[in-house]
Amino acid sequence: xxxxxxxxxxxxxxxxxxxxxxxxxxxxxEHEAACTAAEIGRxxxxxxxxxxxxxxxxxxHRQRVLTITVSMQVDRVEPPPQSPRA
Amino acid sequence: xxxxxKLEQYDRLSDTERQLLEGAIVRQRAVPKGEDMxxxxxxxxxxxxxxxxxxxxxxxxxxxxxxxxxxxxxxDFVDLHSFLVKKTDHAVMAITPCxxxxxxxxxxxxxxxxxxxxxxxxxxxxxxxxxIHRQWIVAMGRRSAREHMAxxxxxxxxxxxxxGLVTDDSFDLPLTQAELGDSLGLSTVHVxxxxxxxxxxxxxxWRGEALAIxxxxxxQEIAEFDPTFxxxxxxxx
Numbered sequence: 001x002x003x004x005x006x007x008x009x010x011x012x013x014x015x016x017x018x019x020x021x022x023x024x025x026x027x028x029x030e031h032e033a034a035c036t037a038a039e040i041g042r043x044x045x046x047x048x049x050x051x052x053x054x055x056x057x058x059x060x061h062r063q064r065v066l067t068i069t070v071s072m073q074v075d076r077v078e079p080p081p082q083s084p085r086a
Numbered sequence: 087x088x089x090x091x092k093l094e095q096y097d098r099l100s101d102t103e104r105q106l107l108e109g110a111i112v113r114q115r116a117v118p119k120g121e122d123m124x125x126x127x128x129x130x131x132x133x134x135x136x137x138x139x140x141x142x143x144x145x146x147x148x149x150x151x152x153x154x155x156x157x158x159x160x161x162d163f164v165d166l167h168s169f170l171v172k173k174t175d176h177a178v179m180a181i182t183p184c185x186x187x188x189x190x191x192x193x194x195x196x197x198x199x200x201x202x203x204x205x206x207x208x209x210x211x212x213x214x215x216x217x218i219h220r221q222w223i224v225a226m227g228r229r230s231a232r233e234h235m236a237x238x239x240x241x242x243x244x245x246x247x248x249x250g251l252v253t254d255d256s257f258d259l260p261l262t263q264a265e266l267g268d269s270l271g272l273s274t275v276h277v278x279x280x281x282x283x284x285x286x287x288x289x290x291x292w293r294g295e296a297l298a299i300x301x302x303x304x305x306q307e308i309a310e311f312d313p314t315f316x317x318x319x320x321x322x323x
Contacts, residue, residue: 006275021263021278035273043230055275 004029004065005058006036011050020060030066033057037068045072087111087187088249089135092161095248096210097323103204110193117180124165124178132188135163139184140260144268145176154269156218157181157242157261161249166211169194182260206323217315226271229309234270235280236309239290243299244313256298 001022008015023029037055045051052071059065090107093099099107114137117123123134123141136158143156143164155176158164164178169191198205221241225234246257261269267277284290289301289308299305 032275036275
């Protein structure tokens with residue numbers, strides 16, 4: 001089974017995957033990467049430290065084969081709307 | 087017998103009680119790795135406990151996804167509750183090659199009628215299983231992946247230490263990363279990443295198959311781990 005590496009980027013911080021994992025196909029690796037991006041997003045995005053998580057999938061030669069990005073955008077209305085008159 | 091040793095972590099046993107339990111075991115058998123020792127929908131006439139190896143309670147969804155709902159280590163009953171609920175609502179599989187023993191439900195009925203102290207101690211097992219489930223729900227619903235993993239490692243460390251399976255702060259963790267993912271509700275890649283992070287921070291290391299806890303206070307702090315729920319206190323019950 002081919003080995004894939006999953007590097008995770010959170011804002012400016014990149015955590016390279018040193019071990020890698022084996023999956024039977026690129027499709028399987030993509031699905032895993034997508035789940036991982038969503039899970040890390042669930043943990044990290046609402047706290048506001050960074051608003052974008054990227055998982056870069058590399059093959060056994062450490063060449064990038066796909067990238068998955070999850071992001072959260074928060075838009076406050078400025079100035080805040082006035083309360084309607086009673 | 088590890089399950090008798092485990093009961094002795096909750097309260098003292100009299101010689102009579104110990105002999106009674108030793109005589110209650112009807113048979114031992116080996117369960118190969120990956121095989122179910124309890125199948126969903128079974129109506130067993132006996133309860134099974136683990137002598138050697140790791141086992142997992144699990145449920146399978148229609149889409150093929152699996153959730154492991156509990157991990158069992160030597161000394162644990164995997165289905166003491168089947169004595170009361172009859173039809174099992176989930177399966178239990180051998181994560182590693184296992185040796186299991188069984189006690190007939192009829193014998194358990196006799197114990198519950200004639201030996202109330204033993205019956206209460208056996209009930210502690212079921213109560214603690216419930217407490218572990220509560221911790222898993224809290225972790226699954228509210229903890230980050232890193233906190234959740236730290237909590238599971240703390241839990242296994244304390245449980246294995248109680249049955250004498252921790253040496254020099256390290257223990258065999260024979261679960262694959264996929265099985266850890268099915269226990270935590272996380273993808274394998276995420277499990278791998280969280281373990282790498284904990285290792286890089288000097289909290290854990292691998293010594294072959296064994297996982298060593300390098301910084302217990304810090305791991306406990308990350309997990310907000312309080313071992314009270316495991317009830318590992320020898321006291322009158």
